[in-house]
Amino acid sequence: MNHLVIIGNGISGITCARCVRKKSNRSITIISSESEFFFSRTALMYVYMGHMTFEHIKPYEDWFWTKNKIDLIHDHVEEVDFQNKQVRFKKSSLSYDQLVIATGSVSNKFGWPGQDLNGVQGLYGLQDLELMHRNTLNAKKAVIVGGGLIGIEMAEMLRSRTIEVTLLVRDSNFWGSVLPEEEGQIINRHILEHKISLKLSTELNEIKGNDAGNVKGVITQSGEYIEADFVGLTVGVSPNIDFLKKTELATDRGVLVNNHFETNLPDVYAIGDCAQFKIPLPDRKPVEQIWYTGKIHGATLAKTLCGERSEYHPGQWFNSAKFLDIEYQNYGIVPATLNTETHQWFYWQCKDAPKLIRIVFNKKDKVVQGFNCLGIRLRHEVCAQWLNEKRTIDYVMEYLPEANFDPEFYKQYEPEIVKKYNQQFGQQLKIRSKKGLFPSILKK
């Protein structure tokens, strides 16, 4: 059990390698065809926008890998021979004792006519970024298909180069599959404020090209033609496991794993975007395509690889993002549409700024199930603690300032929020805590 080979140098594979190295001296090799060194995928957009250079988005300097005796191979794995425990490149091969598959995702394409024209692309990896730079050198008008996280990132990127952007969104609001209506509407307005043309309830039908094979526009399902010399397809991602599909490794959408990241084959594991849980944890998706979950996957598997077989315990669900200028946070479970039989929600929206807080709770016992916030920061550890302790909505209202994580001197809205809650639910709750350093010291 000596040689550990990890395919993929994204956050999952890298975290796994680092955590194994902390615990053992075994030899570790990481293979990537995408980039020589690990970089922060979520920061790719900032390289395009000139906020950072590629050097800056490498979380570790290049000497880090030699210093920690982690071998890096910059090559593409063509196939894996699970019988003989070998990964094969075009010209050579490499033996492993244990194999971790952490190959991430590829952008979805749904077989639209014209999806392979020049100037049509998704955005996931480094090659996509480079392609996007070339594709947009002379672009004036762009259409982005897909109103989700990557779609709005791509819109922001293109706007930084003064390219006109039209964003096609299938749902009736931005990110309608995840965000409740009010949140979606705040983001809709903000998108327009950034001079991005937003077409809601609009789906792509066809992409049109000219004789040279370059994109010239798109036709929506309602038949509208929109001119474009660049088309971004940002309709989600899927596990990047094509090279494993015809092997004895059990796969579905991703590589099938149990809660220990073990596949059907001994000594073969899968983590990150490309793994699919056979039995997902309650309220969690079978495929998790999130940076921090990839990190937890990697750290959990590292324990197993070092002899301490460990189960995946990601803790309370959370997520965060930034839609142009508006920060978004989510702790616990907040569905896009409420199951009104079992749950209730309370939301407060600021009258003169794009700020919102939504709290979902059980109808029966008033136990809080999740938080959403836009334009206001809540403190992660406090929200997670409240969720773990199964606090009621009344308790959360009374102690809301404790969770406030906005910078100093920001206006506090708790009195307004609690007032609205009291009016709506006929309560007379009073705020019992204060925000900040001193109150929390005193409390301890």
Added chain:
Amino acid sequence: MNQEALTSISLSNPHPENISLIQKFALAAIAMGLLLLFLSSFGIPISGNGLFLLLILLMIGGGALVYSFSYYLKKPAGIYNNDIWFSAWTSKGVIAWMIGIVMTGFYVILYFFPWLLDGLKKTFHPLSHILTGKDADHWFVYGSFYTFAIVIMGMRALVRYRHSRHQLIRTSSVIFFQLMFAYLLPHLLVLFQKPEFYFSYFWPLKYEYLFPSSLEKIITTGKGLGWFMIFWSLMMLLIATPVLTYFFGKRWYCSWVCGCGGLANTAGDPYRHLSDGKVNVANYWKNGTIVNLTDGSRDAIATAIYVK
């Protein structure tokens, strides 16, 4: 992908924002203001005139404000760092290199060849007469430039960071402390024949404040006020600084009061991304070793002592 292809990404933005007509006028005003300032350093006849100085400051300051306000106000409030690594001004490009040389050269002249600034001193005489009742020396010229930079670029920062109440209050604070306590008040004290005293600088930043010779001077020229100045120095040194630093870290001084931090957060704001994040550099800062090696900026030593 090879490294070459990647560096091509950081070459430029092929579609930079257009400069509007108003911005062109603003830039023209800055350029002409700088030209007049340059001319005045040769001691041209008009350069002792107060209105001439006012005109120069208005052209440079007003131009800078109009340019940056019109850039930021047409965008929704938020953080814009677009193109900072593409621009030759902010990414160690050709222009930045030349600015670096000019700035360094200015400091060399200021410290070692101040007589070369005689023309500029003359330009600042009218202002110096109002504030101190004396002719301007090269330190008055330098202090005026410094304060001017903090005020103008501070106003730019107020617009740039208008989404953040924290930044609005903090930026106002550094402008206030520089303008009042590091510029107007010390000069006015001189006007009223009191010791030139900076209430916002403490020992060991102003280590000479507690030299026996300076104590004597402060007391003899300042009388009651002098005793208060010494009391103030001791209070800030022994009580305020340790207590505030314990609770808020060095930022209470560096980001809220200090002129050096003030300049970094205002005039230095377009360049803040250039600070090196490499592990060995970060370790030097963390261990406080490099702090003593930097440009003799004594505030850094002061905070290093408290922070350590």
